[in-house]
Amino acid sequence: MSHDKTKKQAELIREISGVNPYKCMKCGKCSASCPSFNEMDIKPHQFVSYVLNDDLEALVNSKSLWKCLSCFACIERCPRDVKPGKLVDAARQLVVRERGGDFLSADEIPEKLDPELPQQLLVSAFRRYRR
Amino acid sequence: MQRIGVFVCHCGSNIAATVDVKKVVEIVRNEPGVVHAEDYQYMCSEAGQALIAKAIAEKNLSGIVVCSCSPRMHEATFRKAAERAGLNPYMVEIANIREHCSWIHKNVEEATEKAVILARAAIAKVNLNAPLKAGESRVTKRALVIGGGIAGIQTALDIADAGYEVDIVEKTPSIGGRMSQLDKTFPTLDCSACILTPKMVEAAAHEKITIYTYSEVEKVSGFVGDFTVDIRKKARSVDMDKCTGCGVCQEKCPSKKTPSEFNRGLGNRSAIYTPFAQAIPNVPVIDRDACIKFKTGKCGICSKVCQAGAIDYEQKDEIVTEKYGAIVVATGFDTIKLDKYDEYAYNQSKDVITSLELERVMNAAGPTKGHLERLSDGKHPKNIVFIQCVGSRCSDDRGKPYCSKICCMYTAKHAMLIRDKYPDVNVTVFYIDVRTPGKNFDEFYRRAVEDYGVNYIKGQVGKVAPQPDGSLLVQGVDLLDNKQILMEADMVVLATVIEPDPSVRKIATMLTASIDTNNFLTESHAKLRPVESPTAGVFLSGVCQGPKDIPETVAQAGAAAVKAIGLLAKDKLLTNPCTAKPDELLCNGCSACANVCPYGAITYETKLINDHGIREERRVAQVNNALCQGCGACTVTCPSGAMDLQGFSNRQIIAEVDAICR
């Protein structure tokens, strides 16, 4: 990826997520909370550094993007309001936007819908799973 | 017409780098009333002050304007210089061209223009200034200390040793504060009670110290040197003069199920109780909410067993009114409630405790008699996990944004003491940073690691999950290894963030002392006046001003005492002459001003008024100059424009505004 493009993407991720990665104090509470920690190649507290360093290529291509469960444990517990789960979510959105085309269509949704599902999980599930 | 001199300061490059001071001098020279204008590198220096004195003498100046830093910084300096040169000090005005101009602007042209405007406003004001004379007020040679922790005790002892009377008001039944709850203290590991109790005894025995325990400050009026304070002595239900402190009442009291505040709710106390064995005074109180006699009318056992006949169920709250010259706030702290931290299972498991609770567990007089045991089943623990920064350094809505400063050290203390006494116990500490600046502090922490084998892990705990078998599963992270850790523990100890005692808000309001967003009392200047509140005559001691350990608290307590002594040593104080003054011809006696005055300085008098030949009796406002603090609330409230502030009259303010808008 060209330098300019990564910078732009990093900015976009910050904008979509509303996260200020500078607030992170590297306490690790996100990684301590994450149920998918062992499945991830880049750990939740590292998401923040990747965005800070404009190191987007690695993040976007990481396994972690698709291993995050959107359980929001890190978002709930981060003491600095950094909420790294939101960064992952934003990175996923970035990938989805770029790939385009293969979303679930609105018609397919009702049959797949479980009324018990939390809204937020649904939204991030759309980003994660495709046809 | 005034003869005004204008003095423009460079403040080194602080002002001169952004404001063209020469140009300011040239422009203001032509302002009405100005007969002299010059600039100098440092006006506040001795040479600068000499320039001012020289100009006053040679040019026969009647008023001066100094264009310099904030009046908070040097108004007093320049007033004194003017007074020495024979000018009334209230004929001096400051145009703040540093904080309000050079420091906040970059463009020289614009900054220079603004500096000129600020100077013009000050000149316009001086044109209307009149000499004012400061009055005098007396100093009551007695100090009040609110809070009887180590801070309050030390401050009181130091003031009393200087020969002044001191009263301590403590809201709990005994003085001692948090320190009385601690077991051993870092960095030397001496027993807390052994070093605190002698100080408590000394305070109680000191002929100059009066201690009001189980008491609260109810009302404060007056001002520096002359405060009047109402103290509510809550009904103890025990006669302090008769009680011998034998303790038989506490033994025989059948109501024994109230959680002990002193033991942080670990263990119970009786309805009639002293918080701990070394309490001072050693006189119990009856907790009327727990007492069977007060609830049902029956019982009365304590009265029957008390040989001294000290029990008095009829006792009522008593209000003591006393006058003070100085007030020291020493209300200390508490740990926050952990209701919002479900992930640590504090409310689910008895074996998850705060560090302050651990102090009680480790203390020989505590609920477990000093044996380290799980509170759920009394078993000896094998694995203990400490979690630091619980609620500290948080910018979310659950915790506090600051570092509590003491927990890194006390956690190292706890870990070391446990490893020393029980080498079979594994101790793990999860930390974000280990912060141990201070004399012998880092060495102390390293000893925990190197000599006592405490396992420090850089990382946080995400979750503590109580297991069906009663153990605790701790899920944390080791950031240096980049590994998640699952660890079984028998006990988890939370280094919980401290916060100012919640009652400090009420105290601050009564004293008109300011507090910050975290409820810590604000000091007058963070660096140069760290133990003085911006409210004159109010001083700060201990953790109520910011997180501190005992050595720092004691040092600050001494500093606060010195400041209070400096005030009490004066026979008279000069009062601010910039007080409100009513124009009796305009006043219609509506009472609006008295209603808004926060100092109760306004009263009304019915007197004969000669209004342009019409003589009639009218009710008009009167201002007590000793009480008025010159806040100006009345002047803006008065519907008739009758109230004016001397030195800041409506005419003067309007003249300033006009000069700015010209």
Ligand SMILES: Cc1cc2nc3c(=O)[nH]c(=O)nc-3n(C[C@H](O)[C@H](O)[C@H](O)COP(=O)(O)OP(=O)(O)OC[C@H]3O[C@@H](n4cnc5c(N)ncnc54)[C@H](O)[C@@H]3O)c2cc1C
């Ligand atoms: C778990 C733990 C361990 C610690 N270990 C150590 C250690 O090993 N070494 C060390 O140096 N420091 C240690 N500290 C810090 C130490 O406790 C404090 O530095 C010290 O207690 C501060 O004293 P203080 O007088 O300012 O406040 P406090 O001790 O809190 O005293 C304040 C007093 O004011 C009273 N009060 C409050 N509000 C009012 C009111 N409105 N009216 C009247 N009275 C009022 C309170 O009842 C209390 O008696 C530890 C702290 C904790 C939490």
Ligand code: SF4
């Ligand atoms: S929990 Fe928040 S502050 Fe701590 S490392 Fe993760 S993102 Fe940073």
Ligand code: SF4
């Ligand atoms: S939201 Fe994703 S990254 Fe955050 S804790 Fe859950 S699984 Fe881990």
Ligand code: SF4
């Ligand atoms: S009267 Fe109240 S305080 Fe006294 S012994 Fe009975 S319950 Fe206890």
Ligand code: SF4
């Ligand atoms: S003193 Fe240590 S444990 Fe306490 S808040 Fe500060 S860094 Fe955290």
